[in-house]
Amino acid sequence: MTRPTGSDGIGSGVVPLRHTLGRLFAAMGPHAPALRRALAGLVAAAAVQGAALALLAPLLHVALGDGGAGAAAPWFAGFCGLAGLAAVLRWRAQSFDYDGDMARATHDLRTRLGDQLRRMPLDRLHDRRSGEVNAALLGNVDETLHYVLTVANLLAQAVVTPVVAAAGLAFADWPVALALAAVFPLILALTRWRRPGQGAQMDRLADAHARTNADIVEYLQGLAVLRQAGRAGARAAALDDGFTRLEAVQVADHHRAMAPNLTVATAVELALLAVGGFGIWRVTAGLLDPAVLAAVLVVTVRFAEPLATVTAYTVVIALIEAALVRIEALMAVPPLPAPERPLRPARFDVRFDAVTFAYGGGGQSDRMHAPALRAVCAHLPERSLTALVGPSGAGKTSMARLIQRHGDVMAGRVAIGGVDVRDIAPDHLDSLVSVVFQTVYLFDDTVLANIRMGRPGADDAAVLAAARAAQCDGFIDRLPAGWQTRLGEGGARLSGGERQRIAIARALLKDAPIVILDEPTAALDTESEVAVQAAIDALLRDRTVIVIAHRLSTIAGADQILVLEAGRVVQRGHHDTLLAVPGRYRDLWRASTGPD
Structure with a gap:
């Protein structure tokens, strides 16, 4: 996502803070008003x-x-009262965290991201590795929300509190107060100078984390295959390369940040020392009450470190911005239009009917x-x-996906029973099609639960009947806990x-009128193939069947090819x-079975 520039942005790629806040409130959804109140409370406390x-x-x-103690007592009471009120305001503001509002907001944002994944065209996920989506759902959500109040509190105490204190000191000695207040434009200028580099740094870091997360998920999911192929070590080397790249990004960013951060910290501390020196000069010149100088020194010492490190807090703002950009990118994918x-x-x-389709064709910003x-x-x-x-790559799987409306065609139409799939409600379309692919994904749940996914409302008797028809009951009885075994x-x-x-038992239980098979017996041994083929025969009765064929010998009896x-x-x-007749089919047949 291109970072905007304008009157509020310093340099290329700076996102104005108000835009970040707008994105944050949008991500918070119904919890945004509570967050606004919490942030306002922190500012008021500061x-x-x-x-x-x-x-x-x-x-x-x-x-x-x-004046003595009696004269000082009202001022001391006022000081204690205001300090106590600040603590109460801060506590109430941070109750957004303590009372669980933050956890609920995190949950709601993840839920909305999950809903978006369910609504968006599945073909748009083909270019996203599962680990990158996982990073958006977990890492980016945490990065967006969990540090918001912490950073806001630090920034408020580092900026708002000294500004107000300086304004109050103006009643005691306005030249010293003005000198103290002059430090803040310097901090603002230095912070805005650092923001472009911080934004680019967080973008690089977030991208490296997402790629590494995807590498880890991919390695873990494929570990059994890698071991079988004797490639676990080789793939681990590739994973280690990803870790090395992440380390290189982190080290490079730390090197880039070192000099600017030291420059900012040194400039701020020197400015505060200059304020103290100016106050001492005024005391020696008889222009300033030493008690006022003592108060000024307390304020400068109290805030020297927070002010010097305020740019470090803005690094987290850049981290939040980078996370929001990735969340927005996922949420911005337009869902498939639902029929009115x-x-x-x-x-x-x-x-x-004259169907033309390309992946990545859902928006102007997408790579076609x-x-x-x-x-x-x-x-x-x-x-x-x-x-x-x-x-x-000929288009077989694309045809199967379009029947399920994983994406929308660019031209032409796909119709079931004469009805364009775009005019069928998504839930009803899902109920019309069962799919059995060569690679089956089962969940870490019981046998019953995995089969019942075909029709969640089915009773146990229906599930058992489907399992028996799919030739499952024999091996299920041998599992440690039978039907309740977690897979x-x-x-x-x-x-x-x-x-x-x-x-196949899932598909039988679903009882959809259209069945898509991605040659589910292609990778099986002979004994398993016989059992699976018997299950398939039960599945195919009186249904519209589409087979993606890899072994041509298995589809010789098809009604059409x-x-x-x-x-x-x-x-x-x-x-x-x-x-x-001469043609592509005869070439494929001879390649797979040998010449006649």
């Missing part, structure tokens, strides 16, 4: 604390003069890929089996063939018909 410090001048003047008047198809044939499908026309009759064949992440307790049968190449349908027909 101002009251500054007023309390301003009372030090008259308090010390009276206490060190001829949803239609329900009365039959379940599928038709592609070459079209995955180009003017595809096809009719998949109801209660028939259509096989999609072709080389990798582990990704279904790690089961073999590939067993996972496939669980997936569509041959795709470079996003176009180049041949269609029955197996024998296609094999009888």
Whole structure:
């Protein structure tokens, strides 16, 4: 996301603070008013604390003069009262954290991000690694919210409190107060000078963290495969390279920040020393009461370190800004338009009418890929089996995804029973299609729960019936806790063939009229393939079936075969018909089975 510049931005890439606050309040949703009150409370507490410090001048003047304890008592009471009020205001403001409002706001933001993931076109997630999405859902949310009040409190005490104290000291000696107040434009200028570098630094760091997070998730998810292939160490080396890149970014950013941060801290401390020196000169010249000088020195000593390190606090603001940009980018992906008047198809044939589709075509800012499908026309009759064949990247999976409306076509239409899928309510469209892919993902839950995902409201009897029809009951009975056995992440307790049968049981339980198969037997051994094929036979009865075929020998009996190449349908027909004529299908058949 391009960082705006303007009258409030210093240099290229600076985001005005008010824009960051606007983004923050937008991210907070219904909790924004409470956060505004908390931030206002912190500012008020800092101002009251500054007023309390301003009372030090008259308090010390009276206490060190001829007034005695009796004359100093009202000033001391005022000082204590204002200090106590500041503590109460600060405590009430920070109750946003302590009372759980922050935790609820974090939960709500993650929920809204989760809802956005459910609404957005699934094809838009293909360019995002799961670890990067995880970073947005977890890391960026925490970075956005958990430090807000801490940083706001530090900034308020480092800026508002000394400003108010300086204003109050003006009643005692305006030249010294003016000198003290002059430090703050210097701090502001130095902070704005640092912000462009801080913003770029946080962008680099957040991007490096997201990539590393994605590397870790990918490595863990594929660890079993890597071990089997003897590549765990090689992939670990690649993961270590990612850690090294992250370290390099962190080290480089620390080196870049060292000189500017020391410059700022030194300049502020020298300025405060100059204020003290100016006050001492006025005392020696007889122009300033020593008691007032003592009050000024207390204020300067009290705030020397916070003021000198105020730019360090703004680093966290840059971190929050970087996190908000990533959250906004995810939330800005437009969801698929929902039909105002949803239609329900009365039959379940599928038709592609001159369909052109490209990934990343959902917005002007997206990187457009070459079209995955180009003017595809096809009719998949109801209660028939259509096989999609072709080389990798030909468009087979894209056709299957468009039937499920993972994205919207750029031209043409995809229709079920004559109804454009864009005119079918998303929930109803989901209920019309079951999918069994070659790679099955099972959740770390019980066998019953994993199958029941096909129809969450199904009773145990229906789930057991679907499992038996999918040839699952034999191996389930051998599991340690039977139907209540937790399957582990990704279904790690089961073999590939067993996972496939669980997936088919899900589809049987769902009982959708359209079934998409991504050659679920392609990677199985012979014994597992026989069991899975028997389960598939039960699934396919009286349904519209689309098979993405990898082994052509398995689809010789299909009602029709569509041959795709470079996003176009180049041949269609029955197996024998296609094999009888020169063409792409005969080439693929001979490549997979050998010449006739």
